[in-house]
Amino acid sequence: MRVRSLVRVLKQAALYLSALAFTVFAVFPFYWMFLTAFKQNRDLYVGATNLSHIPWIFNDPPTLEHVKLLFAGTPYLTWVGNTAYIGALVVLITVIFAVPAGYSLARLTGAWGERMGIGIFLTYLVPPTLLFIPFSRVISVLGLQNSPWALVLVYPTFTIPFCTWLMMGFFRSIPKDLEEQAMIDGYSRLSVILKVVFPLAISGILTVVIFAFTLVMQEFVYALTFISSVGKMTVSLGVPVALVRGDVFYWGSLMAACLITSVPIAIVYNLFIDRFISGLTAGALKG
Amino acid sequence: MPVPEGAGETVVAAPALRRRTLADREDTLGRILLTPALLYVILLVGVPFVLAILLSFSRATSGSLAFSWAGLQNFAAVLSDPQFRRALQNTVLFTVVSQILVVVLATAAALVIDALMVGKRAVRFLILLPWAAPVSLAAMAWTWIFDSTFSVVNWTLKVAGLLKGWFYWFGDPTLAMIAIITVHVWRMFPFATVIVLAGRTAIPQDVSEQAVIDGAGFWRKLFQVELPLLLPIVAVAVLFGVVFTSTDLSIVWLLTRGGPYNSTHVLASLAFQRGILGADLGQGAAIALFLLPVLVIVAVAMLRLARRVEVGA
Numbered sequence: 001m002r003v004r005s006l007v008r009v010l011k012q013a014a015l016y017l018s019a020l021a022f023t024v025f026a027v028f029p030f031y032w033m034f035l036t037a038f039k040q041n042r043d044l045y046v047g048a049t050n051l052s053h054i055p056w057i058f059n060d061p062p063t064l065e066h067v068k069l070l071f072a073g074t075p076y077l078t079w080v081g082n083t084a085y086i087g088a089l090v091v092l093i094t095v096i097f098a099v100p101a102g103y104s105l106a107r108l109t110g111a112w113g114e115r116m117g118i119g120i121f122l123t124y125l126v127p128p129t130l131l132f133i134p135f136s137r138v139i140s141v142l143g144l145q146n147s148p149w150a151l152v153l154v155y156p157t158f159t160i161p162f163c164t165w166l167m168m169g170f171f172r173s174i175p176k177d178l179e180e181q182a183m184i185d186g187y188s189r190l191s192v193i194l195k196v197v198f199p200l201a202i203s204g205i206l207t208v209v210i211f212a213f214t215l216v217m218q219e220f221v222y223a224l225t226f227i228s229s230v231g232k233m234t235v236s237l238g239v240p241v242a243l244v245r246g247d248v249f250y251w252g253s254l255m256a257a258c259l260i261t262s263v264p265i266a267i268v269y270n271l272f273i274d275r276f277i278s279g280l281t282a283g284a285l286k287g
Numbered sequence: 288m289p290v291p292e293g294a295g296e297t298v299v300a301a302p303a304l305r306r307r308t309l310a311d312r313e314d315t316l317g318r319i320l321l322t323p324a325l326l327y328v329i330l331l332v333g334v335p336f337v338l339a340i341l342l343s344f345s346r347a348t349s350g351s352l353a354f355s356w357a358g359l360q361n362f363a364a365v366l367s368d369p370q371f372r373r374a375l376q377n378t379v380l381f382t383v384v385s386q387i388l389v390v391v392l393a394t395a396a397a398l399v400i401d402a403l404m405v406g407k408r409a410v411r412f413l414i415l416l417p418w419a420a421p422v423s424l425a426a427m428a429w430t431w432i433f434d435s436t437f438s439v440v441n442w443t444l445k446v447a448g449l450l451k452g453w454f455y456w457f458g459d460p461t462l463a464m465i466a467i468i469t470v471h472v473w474r475m476f477p478f479a480t481v482i483v484l485a486g487r488t489a490i491p492q493d494v495s496e497q498a499v500i501d502g503a504g505f506w507r508k509l510f511q512v513e514l515p516l517l518l519p520i521v522a523v524a525v526l527f528g529v530v531f532t533s534t535d536l537s538i539v540w541l542l543t544r545g546g547p548y549n550s551t552h553v554l555a556s557l558a559f560q561r562g563i564l565g566a567d568l569g570q571g572a573a574i575a576l577f578l579l580p581v582l583v584i585v586a587v588a589m590l591r592l593a594r595r596v597e598v599g600a
Contacts, residue, residue, distance in 0.1 A: 015402055019410050022396045026414045026477060029428040032439065036431065048442035049453075055439045101324035108317030116321070122586050123332045127534035129555040130579065133562045133572045134338035136349060157331045160324055189316055220423040220537045225563055236421045240541050251431055258428055262420035269419035270412050277485050 030259065037256035038062040044252060066252030067260075074250070075230055076257055079238040082148060086234060087216040089152045094159040094212040099205060101160075102167025103193065107179075117168055124161040128221040131157070136225055150226040151234070155219065159212040166211065166275065170204035171197070207275050214269050217261070235261050342572035349566040361573035371574060374552040377464070378578075381553060382533040385471040389528055390521060392472065393479030394514070400480070401487055411484070418477040426541035429470045433457065433542075460550035463543050467551060470538050475531065479524035486520025522592055526585050533581050554578055 035058070036044060043060040046053045053059065070076050105117040135154055144150040174197060182192045216234075223237035230242045239257045243250055269276075346357045365371045400410055417425060432439055433456035444450035456462045498512045536555035539545065545552035545560060552560070554577055562571015 015399060018399050019403055023410055023413045026417050030416060032432055033428050047436050048438050051446055055442055097324040097327055100320035104317045104320035108313045120328060123328050125530050125582060125586060126332055129534040129536055130339055130575050131335050133568055133575060134335035134342060136563060138335060160327055164324055189313055218421040236423045240423045240427045254427060258424040262424050266416045266419035270415050273415060273481060277481050
């Protein structure tokens with residue numbers, strides 16, 4: 001009996017230890033951002049050959065120097081502004097295009113709608129890597145090189161397919177009876193959409209807004225291809241590419257920027273991840 | 288839709304009548320609602336996609352808008368280029384190795400998280416951070432972690448007595464590849480874990496309970512009952528993982544810029560270097576197009592899987 005309970009305790013310990021190991025692996029770079037962002041330079045820039053200086057902890061009191069430099073001495077806030085501006089426009093475009101399309105695919109188009117839906121979703125799998133070269137040609141024909149409008153035009157190419165797919169799943173989850181009842185009550189299809197379906201879909205639309213915005217904040221490849229002046233960059237481009245002095249990175253400020261940008265996005269994203277996953281796997285699992 | 292007059296007499300006929308006219312309008316309405324999104328996708332994904340293929344057969348440069356037919360020249364040039372062959376090899380290597388690790392780690396992590404009594408949500412939240420953070424910023428954190436002078440990895444290995452010499456992570460091709468694969472795995476395993484977790488909730492509990500009743504031990508239950516049932520969902524995770532990993536430009540670009548000595552280029556980063564930085568759009572497009580077969584295979588596999596699960600359900 002005693003042996004058996006000992007085994008159980010050991011099993012539980014192994015379970016929690018492995019959970020801890022996974023968590024440490026996942027979180028470690030964020031911890032490293034945090035340490036670097038608040039360490040004093042003399043604590044930060046100690047070569048790793050010095051084995052007596054432990055890099056895992058604050059050896060000197062933490063400092064806000066790097067954060068101050070980031071906000072006052074670098075274009076970080078300009079990049080945040082650019083990102084917000086581009087993000088807002090892309091979200092607007094995405095909602096205008098994707099919400100009606102999602103409804104159409106969910107309710108109105110029948111069997112070919114199903115196929116069309118899968119087709120639209122598959123375009124989400126066409127990666128920027130295949131498209132940035134032809135886009136660079138399209139963008140220069142349109143005269144949009146080094147303009148935020150290039151990104152406003154291009155980003156909906158991945159937000160629209162994905163959000164259409166998400167909205168389609170969302171509209172399907174609204175009971176059809178509700179709409180049929182309203183139509184029996186004398187509403188036309190269009191007024192059913194506006195008066196019955198739309199209010200019910202607000203939370204779905206909110207999900208789409210959040211996802212479109214985070215996708216914009218995460219995008220790097222198109223921004224790298226189209227935007228070359230530092231003042232026009234987005235956060236995810238400016239921080240890794242332009243936060244340098246000559247050849248030297250400001251590691252403290254750089255990691256502060258990574259931390260300050262990543263953590264809020266990650267938290268918001270986490271709140272909506274279940275919808276994201278059910279959207280992605282809906283095709284394969286009929287979830 | 289106005290309610291028909293004299294509804295008292297035609298109670299039975301009215302719904303049928305209304306349904307038909309509505310159905311007609313639904314069709315039109317459906318098209319009107321769908322068309323804008325469809326046009327956007329056709330114009331800005333479909334057309335550039337075709338343009339990518341055309342460019343790969345042309346001598347186009349980003350300096351001019353001239354378009355002259357080059358036939359298979361770009362492909363011939365690319366195929367005889369050792370740098371390209373290295374990039375192709377690396378793309379396959381990075382994708383296959385990282386996906387194998389991702390599958391093992393994600394399945395294990397999902398089983399562990401599901402078995403937790405406390406802290407399930409917290410662990411899931413923390414494990415998801417790598418996938419949710421912007422990839423370019425995460426790549427910078429790793430660049431700093433693997434810094435040649437200040438690498439905390441080196442310090443820790445030294446202190447643990449596991450490292451005799453010194454790791455110049457981005458100065459040595461093998462080490463640079465290990466670093467790149469590490470970052471890919473770190474970024475993709477959380478995503479796969481969540482997919483597997485979502486899939487596990489769809490597996491009926493009584494199957495695995497029945498296995499216990501039938502006397503199957505932990506390992507037997509794992510390998511003969513649980514894992515086979517998880518297979519379709521793991522396949523979904525792998526398919527997405529293959530697409531995201533094989534086409535990724537940012538991690539290689541930010542970690543190594545393809546170096547040292549162009550030894551860590553992948554198709555995406557080489558296409559960027561030749562097509563955008565080198566202004567040779569034709570060759571860049573030709574290099575990127577080698578990713579197309581992978582994507583076609585993934586798309587077909589995805590549709591097959593969808594159909595199979597649908598039939599099964």
